[in-house]
Amino acid sequence: MAVKDDIRSAARRPAKESGVYFAVSACSVIAVLLLWWTASRNPWVNPLFLPSPADVWSAFADIAREGYKGSTMLAHIGASLRRIFTALLLVFVTAVPLGILCGRNRLIRAVFDPFIEFYRPLPPLAYYSLLVLWFGIQDTSKVILLFLSGFAPMFIAAVYSARRIPADRINGARSLGANGFRLYAFVIFPSCLPDLLTGLRTAVGVTYATLVAAEMVAAVSGIGWMVLDASKYLRSDIIYAAIIIMGIIAILIDSAIRLLIRKVSPWIES
């Protein structure tokens, strides 16, 4: 009973209690860091597997100061983010209109569905070598790999959201004079937007997961490449530093999208 009431009041008054939950999260992070520090301090674990926080910090400071293999840390991060954002931009401008059209029109959906259903479950690495053959070993093939991995979740979100727009909303809009393109621009697209942004969150996750794979072949820059390159020399301190950087960047991107969702759709409780 008491637990149930707690959950309910927490749902009702999130602002007041979120501070408590944030403090708990902060404590658990600190606890894990302490555990890490203790574990590496009294060598329970081989430092090759688990370098000490100090080692990772100095590796980070080193990369930040000196750069890694000819490029500064920011250049590496920038190279990766540029690939990701180019891919996501392409995803948004292609998967969204196509997905919305497929969601509204069964015939168009029937045309595209088999291909998307076929390629969607494929691991991106399976066709990466083909992309390299087609588009070369430069950035193009990397961006296309990221694009393909992000396209499916975005497309599915668009189809789903366009299909579940209430019929009354469309009918009401038509009775107010919205037709054809304007129905899409002024009613259907804004109706889908919250779902599209949620789809974008998923797409960012998938694209990010593919990043290291994309930077495996013939890259000399990028945060994913940095991890792979460091692993060749067993520099686990650099691997950890790079992974932490990647994690923080991902959290930042995700928070930005969540902020955007709350901004464009304040009527949805997130």
Place this chain on the structure above:
Amino acid sequence: MCAPIEAASAAGLAEPVRPALSAPPSRAADTAGIRLTDISLTYRQGSSPVQVLQGINLALEPDEFACVLGPSGCGKSSLMNIMAGYLKPTGGSVRINGSLHTKPNPQVGVVFQHANLFPWLSIAGNVAFGLRMAGVPRKERKRRAAEYLALVGLEHAAELLPHQLSGGMKQRAALARTLAAEPSIVLMDEPFSALDALTRESMQLHLRSIWQRTRKCIFFITHDVDEALLLGRRILVMQPGPGRIVQNFANPLFREQSGASFDELRAGKEFAALRRQLIALIAGDNTAK
């Protein structure tokens, strides 16, 4: 002609009842208003066709307030969907001020059971939506939206988003949005049925006064006999199997300059008698079929 009409005559209706299936009376200016001619609707369920509507003929004055009563499944919502242009009838035609109406357009406004506002637009933005689609310049849009918000008593809510409004306010905003597009007829599909009793009564008062001021033709679907008797100038009764209009009469309780409150109307003898008749008519035939 058939039993329900005799029953209604027995209730002492002020005006002779017109059989629904006969042709509407011819008028001098025959094109004004809404006219349904021989509407029928059939759809296939498996291999057997289901007749939803049959031989619907109806003429509504440009300033009519018609309340449509009928048991569920009598096809009143299908009829509304046809009038709105959402559904193609199997046969027959809908004419508005003389011209054929086949697709949804701003001539026919619709208010749904749920307010159905665009959640991303402010209340003023919602009300101005039809004007925006019509290409009315921004300034003019704003002015007219404010006018219609004032008409429904929501001028203070202009900048709020729909989710910040109560159910009754949302429904008033929806009504303002529909009226702002300046339709010839407003179709309302049980618009107050989702509201609580107190809000519903205040909405009914609002609607009556709005109709008195705008004189828009309103086609109001309800399953609430009281609501129909309190609001309608004309009352239509539909029955299922196949859906058709079995009663079409001027509401004897209707007063042009209505000073009487709903409570006074409800307390009258005539109200009780008519109410009983209508309920028997709706429920009785339902069980007979």
